[in-house]
Amino acid sequence: xxxxxxxxxxxxxxxxxxxxxxxxxxxxxxxxxxxxxxxxxxxxxxxxxxxxxxxxxxxxxxxxxxx
Numbered sequence: 318x319x320x321x322x323x324x325x326x327x328x329x330x331x332x333x334x335x336x337x338x339x340x341x342x343x344x345x346x347x348x349x350x351x352x353x354x355x356x357x358x359x360x361x362x363x364x365x366x367x368x369x370x371x372x373x374x375x376x377x378x379x380x381x382x383x384x
Contacts, residue, residue, distance in 0.1 A: 326350035329360035 324339040328349035332342070336357035340347070348364065351357040 323350060326352065327354050327357035329357045331360075 326338070326349065328337050328340060328342065328347040328351070329335075330337050330342045330347055332346045336354045337347070338354070348360040349357055351360065356363070
């Protein structure tokens with residue numbers, strides 16, 4: 318993806334707790350990219366769901382999951 322395309326995407330600023338279009342904030346202060354403002358505003362929910370999924374995969378890989 319070209320840099321100019323990334324500037325059209327949405328990011329979630331974790332410091333200001335708001336969506337921004339383009340890479341405005343420092344990389345350490347943003348989550349994304351997301352296709353829409355709405356997705357960016359749900360960044361924490363997406364983050365938590367992904368983490369839960371990965372933790373479940375880890376438990377299953379290690380033989381600690383319920384099957």
